[in-house]
Amino acid sequence: MIDQTDFKILSLLCGNSRLQWREIGEQVHLTGQAVANRIRRMEELGIIEGYTLRLNERKLGKAMTAFVTVFMKTVDHPAFHQFITEKEAVVEANRISGEGCYLLKVTVSGQDELSLFLDEILKYGNYRVNLSIGKLK
Amino acid sequence: MIDQTDFKILSLLCGNSRLQWREIGEQVHLTGQAVANRIRRMEELGIIEGYTLRLNERKLGKAMTAFVTVFMKTVDHPAFHQFITEKEAVVEANRISGEGCYLLKVTVSGQDELSLFLDEILKYGNYRVNLSIGKLK
DNA sequence: ATGTTTACTTTCATGGCGAAAGGAAAATAA
DNA sequence: TTATTTTCCTTTCGCCATGAAAGTAAACAT
Structure with a gap:
């Protein structure tokens, strides 16, 4: 369903969701496009519900x-x-x-x-x- | 320091931080570039600490x-x-x-x-x- | 009246993103 | 064993988003 690479991608995006797919790809040894495909799939599965900000209240x-x-x-x-x-x-x-x-x-x-x-x-x-x-x- | 337009921008980005500056600009009646300038300023002020995901745990x-x-x-x-x-x-x-x-x-x-x-x-x-x-x- | 500051719009160059095609390996079916 | 299908990657391409800078106008200070 979701493998170690996906978890790594999630971890990176949680840290900074404005990372470029290419930058994430470098970390997980894939091209940006392959990262994009995985991210889209996790969005479709509902694992990624959305993108937001960390604010200093x-x-x-x-x-x-x-x-x-x-x-x-x-x-x-x-x-x-x-x-x-x-x-x-x-x-x-x-x-x-x-x-x-x-x-x-x-x-x-x-x-x-x-x-x-x-x-x-x-x-x-x-x-x-x-x-x-x-x-x- | 931070005005109503800034609050509106923050609200929109909290909802979806992957909105394009142009899309946000349409909502607050500014160009995308003006929105980008304001976002950068709030990052520099430390109001926006970062960008992240909403996950379905x-x-x-x-x-x-x-x-x-x-x-x-x-x-x-x-x-x-x-x-x-x-x-x-x-x-x-x-x-x-x-x-x-x-x-x-x-x-x-x-x-x-x-x-x-x-x-x-x-x-x-x-x-x-x-x-x-x-x-x- | 003049100069400075602020914050916008416009412009431009770079490259990111989204989509699709091609390819290889793995899995499945016959 | 062979053929077909599926999966998931890399590569390619076109569009346009982003970042930076220039130009402009209004507000402010002197």
Whole structure:
């Protein structure tokens, strides 16, 4: 299905998706065209879902990252899903097992914006917040 | 520093960083070259840190995502940092405030790999695991 | 009024990308 | 064993994207 060369190509593209096919080809000992064929195939298989940026959120004014565990009090999960989807500050959201119903990763400009966000969460349930003190990885 | 046009460009590139400068220009009413100039400037400012892929981890055999909160029992944090950095299964790691010391996002192929990983964590401290049941965002 | 700075548009050269053809090896079928 | 098909590479080609630079106009400073 997908071999070691494909994994190597993925690894290189994750590092820099604007690498030229020729440059990748040099690393995996193929021509650029052969690399292009493999990349297209992984796109078609859905392994590569898209191409995006790595942004420095801090330099965009999002100085604070918080992890918010939500304990739902309502059964209207679809409304919560919609709220989460529309909320730009929520960069990632997972439904989780164990303690809590959802885990949200939130980036905000400061305490004020976080506070406002948490107030909005109260409509759906209670929450626990952990602030990111630093990002290791 | 960075205006609404820049934010629009970032938004478009986050959606698809292989968009052509001309295509982005059409959206923000500039020529492709003007867009290219702005993108380069945001790279130089460090706002754009790089270009990468959106991968389907599930199709890469990483069928399970878990959030692991680590409660350190040792003060040798650097060793833990090193372990985390080298561990491919750890896709994201933050030092956190409140309950727990670190929050790790981990992708694994199944319970066995998760189990092994958690055994390794025990060298540094205790843990709490929440499995992702589904990803909203 | 003049000079400088900023940021755009236009122009140009290079080469990247996408598609297709050709070829070789491996796999499959007869 | 031979013939055919399939797979995946390399090579080729045409189009146009990218990077760089020149020209221009508006805003700003003196």
